[in-house]
Amino acid sequence: LNIAVLAGDGIGPEIMQQAIKVVNVVCEKKGHEVKYTEAVTGAAAIDAVGDPYPDSTHKICMEADAVLFGAIGHPRFDNDPTAKVRPEQGLLRMRKQLGLYANIRPVETFPSLLHKSPLRKDLVEGADFICIRELTGGIYFGDKGRSDNGNTAYDTCVYTREEIERILKLGFEYAMKRNKKLTVVDKANVLETSRLWRQTAQEIAKQYPEVDTQYMFVDNAAMQLIQWPKNFDVMVTENMFGDILTDEASVITGSLGLLPSASIGLHTSVFEPIHGSYPQAAGKDIANPIAMVLSAALMFEYAFNLKEEAEMIRKAVAASLEQNYVTEDIDKTNPKKTSEVGSWLAD
Amino acid sequence: LNIAVLAGDGIGPEIMQQAIKVVNVVCEKKGHEVKYTEAVTGAAAIDAVGDPYPDSTHKICMEADAVLFGAIGHPRFDNDPTAKVRPEQGLLRMRKQLGLYANIRPVETFPSLLHKSPLRKDLVEGADFICIRELTGGIYFGDKGRSDNGNTAYDTCVYTREEIERILKLGFEYAMKRNKKLTVVDKANVLETSRLWRQTAQEIAKQYPEVDTQYMFVDNAAMQLIQWPKNFDVMVTENMFGDILTDEASVITGSLGLLPSASIGLHTSVFEPIHGSYPQAAGKDIANPIAMVLSAALMFEYAFNLKEEAEMIRKAVAASLEQNYVTEDIDKTNPKKTSEVGSWLAD
Numbered sequence: 001l002n003i004a005v006l007a008g009d010g011i012g013p014e015i016m017q018q019a020i021k022v023v024n025v026v027c028e029k030k031g032h033e034v035k036y037t038e039a040v041t042g043a044a045a046i047d048a049v050g051d052p053y054p055d056s057t058h059k060i061c062m063e064a065d066a067v068l069f070g071a072i073g074h075p076r077f078d079n080d081p082t083a084k085v086r087p088e089q090g091l092l093r094m095r096k097q098l099g100l101y102a103n104i105r106p107v108e109t110f111p112s113l114l115h116k117s118p119l120r121k122d123l124v125e126g127a128d129f130i131c132i133r134e135l136t137g138g139i140y141f142g143d144k145g146r147s148d149n150g151n152t153a154y155d156t157c158v159y160t161r162e163e164i165e166r167i168l169k170l171g172f173e174y175a176m177k178r179n180k181k182l183t184v185v186d187k188a189n190v191l192e193t194s195r196l197w198r199q200t201a202q203e204i205a206k207q208y209p210e211v212d213t214q215y216m217f218v219d220n221a222a223m224q225l226i227q228w229p230k231n232f233d234v235m236v237t238e239n240m241f242g243d244i245l246t247d248e249a250s251v252i253t254g255s256l257g258l259l260p261s262a263s264i265g266l267h268t269s270v271f272e273p274i275h276g277s278y279p280q281a282a283g284k285d286i287a288n289p290i291a292m293v294l295s296a297a298l299m300f301e302y303a304f305n306l307k308e309e310a311e312m313i314r315k316a317v318a319a320s321l322e323q324n325y326v327t328e329d330i331d332k333t334n335p336k337k338t339s340e341v342g343s344w345l346a347d
Numbered sequence: 348l349n350i351a352v353l354a355g356d357g358i359g360p361e362i363m364q365q366a367i368k369v370v371n372v373v374c375e376k377k378g379h380e381v382k383y384t385e386a387v388t389g390a391a392a393i394d395a396v397g398d399p400y401p402d403s404t405h406k407i408c409m410e411a412d413a414v415l416f417g418a419i420g421h422p423r424f425d426n427d428p429t430a431k432v433r434p435e436q437g438l439l440r441m442r443k444q445l446g447l448y449a450n451i452r453p454v455e456t457f458p459s460l461l462h463k464s465p466l467r468k469d470l471v472e473g474a475d476f477i478c479i480r481e482l483t484g485g486i487y488f489g490d491k492g493r494s495d496n497g498n499t500a501y502d503t504c505v506y507t508r509e510e511i512e513r514i515l516k517l518g519f520e521y522a523m524k525r526n527k528k529l530t531v532v533d534k535a536n537v538l539e540t541s542r543l544w545r546q547t548a549q550e551i552a553k554q555y556p557e558v559d560t561q562y563m564f565v566d567n568a569a570m571q572l573i574q575w576p577k578n579f580d581v582m583v584t585e586n587m588f589g590d591i592l593t594d595e596a597s598v599i600t601g602s603l604g605l606l607p608s609a610s611i612g613l614h615t616s617v618f619e620p621i622h623g624s625y626p627q628a629a630g631k632d633i634a635n636p637i638a639m640v641l642s643a644a645l646m647f648e649y650a651f652n653l654k655e656e657a658e659m660i661r662k663a664v665a666a667s668l669e670q671n672y673v674t675e676d677i678d679k680t681n682p683k684k685t686s687e688v689g690s691w692l693a694d
């Protein structure tokens with residue numbers, strides 16, 4: 001197993017170490033040979049080589065069987081929207097160059113974390129769905145610029161039928177493996193791109209007669225997610241709506257620090273936690289490594305098709321939560337360190 | 348007071364009747380002469396004259412001092428994204444032609460409705476903020492279309508500095524009258540239009556040194572709204588983000604059926620409930636008229652600068668909630684009819 005390791009910024013490096021501890025023992029147990037190749041990205045890469053996703057890093061990703069990704073972002077860029085070189089550019093370039101067309105986020109509740117949910121327990125308990133976000137198209141990658149001496153700005157949202165078909169098919173396949181319910185989120189009453197999404201979905205839906213396909217406007221979806229999270233099974237949407245809705249979805253369970261994600265690529269796939277680089281905690285050995293560790297579980301499952309290995313990791317995580325061997329975000333009174341939780345999970 | 352009355356579709360006409368009962372008694376008490384001019388809009392106008400916002404309706408709005416608007420939309424259009432004439436087009440055309448550049452939604456909690464909030468009571472109790480959404484620019488009104496035999500679709504998001512300045516100034520003015528905290532929501536790490544928003548906000552902020560101005564990415568805002576709704580005072584954002592976030596904001600309080608909105612216009616301003624046309628309830632005399640009645644209160648305050656009149660209406664609404672003289676969405680066991688609540692409020 002040839003894994004590219006892009007730890008990135010903030011807490012990235014320290015949570016990555018824990019994931020690697022865990023991957024190592026799983027591979028040892030199961031007799032897999034594993035090779036890690038580290039590469040720079042994000043603000044760290046800007047500092048090192050002036051580019052948040054240098055060609056050398058891309059080459060390492062292309063040659064790997066999977067990419068483990070920590071987090072990127074640094075506060076010094078946040079209030080300078082016009083900075084020429086920014087960590088996010090690296091992320092976007094990585095998505096485009098690796099063809100990471102689908103970001104998959106399983107949203108699950110953990111019984112021991114339900115009290116951290118901002119929602120009423122009865123509404124959220126047992127919620128279990130998957131958000132699939134298109135990741136290489138839409139307004140993120142369309143033509144953008146200024147005119148009128150910089151006083152007019154524009155962004156273009158573009159989608160082709162192929163891009164839409166590819167991700168919708170993934171959505172229908174997931175729905176078939178789960179509870180056969182697909183919610184396609186768009187704004188077809190206003191946007192032309194959304195109308196193409198809805199048309200395409202209506203066509204593909206015919207090939208999946210068993211799937212209960214629903215169409216929902218994005219503003220309504222933002223409400224339904226909070227009011228009836230248990231009504232969702234698989235949700236598919238375009239890039240910008242997905243950015244907003246998947247983040248909304250990830251906080252309703254109270255388990256943001258625990259949620260992993262997979263970005264399925266045409267070349268190599270990338271596995272990363274949903275949470276960000278959390279700069280305030282960087283270097284303090286206090287960040288929760290579980291989302292990163294569960295991202296490694298997703299890697300075993302999706303990139304290597306090794307389901308038992310993924311299950312081993314998930315069981316370890318479940319045990320640490322049950323026994324309350326957790327970092328300070330979950331247990332303020334008797335917290336363990338990032339590195340302690342990592343070692344415990346590996347043990 | 349010359350009021351244009353656009354009742355629209357679904358429950359629009361029956362809730363509008365209640366608002367008019369209330370406006371009538373307020374005007375009688377306070378010695379204002381009031382004149383109503385009815386005009387068609389929405390699906391009702393498509394049926395009547397083939398246009399959801401006909402010129403005759405526009406003329407009536409332009410000549411009025413304020414517009415009371417019910418709701419538009421009909422299910423027969425929902426699953427036909429390619430229908431040539433759609434109720435929403437009327438709404439969008441009205442916004443553009445009346446220059447309704449700012450949609451203002453006060454988000455308030457009502458003690459008697461807190462149990463209907465999907466959020467934990469401690470998080471939402473006392474939440475009180477205002478969302479200001481830009482309403483005549485952005486991706487809603489930019490160039491859109493198809494190419495490649497209909498297999499590629501595009502939408503364009505455009506903003507000019509003037510459009511951004513106009514709405515941001517409104518935001519700062521509201522913040523000055525409230526708790527002096529303004530949250531500007533954008534996606535400046537990805538979008539060029541957002542970078543123009545942020546630059547412009549940073550410039551205008553200098554004129555309001557007393558206001559604590561915060562910048563928040565839209566994905567983060569979608570999370571913060573649920574996790575810490577009490578942290579917001581005034582939020583300003585562009586059209587599409589505003590569509591999503593204001594709907595999200597309106598459900599966290601449990602009082603969606605009670606929230607009014609004002610759309611400030613260059614010509615005439617429009618006052619309407621946040622909720623939609625609720626076709627399932629149309630004609631049944633069961634819909635909650637409060638949001639429509641409170642929209643009339645906003646009209647007195649914003650369009651006529653008659654604050655006492657607005658206060659009279661708000662007091663009546665508060666009393667009906669306290670005494671539980673309410674429709675079935677609030678009290679299932681002993682519900683009153685739409686018309687009963689309207690008459691009670693007027694009395």
Ligand SMILES: CC(C)[C@H](C(=O)O)[C@@H](O)C(=O)O
Pocket residue numbers: 088091243536537566
């Ligand atoms: C950092 C930013 C460019 C990125 C995005 O908007 O896609 C992030 O919010 C995410 O969701 O991964």
Ligand SMILES: CC(C)[C@H](C(=O)O)[C@@H](O)C(=O)O
Pocket residue numbers: 189190219435438590
């Ligand atoms: C009906 C639709 C076009 C409209 C919008 O997106 O603006 C609605 O959702 C709203 O928020 O008023």
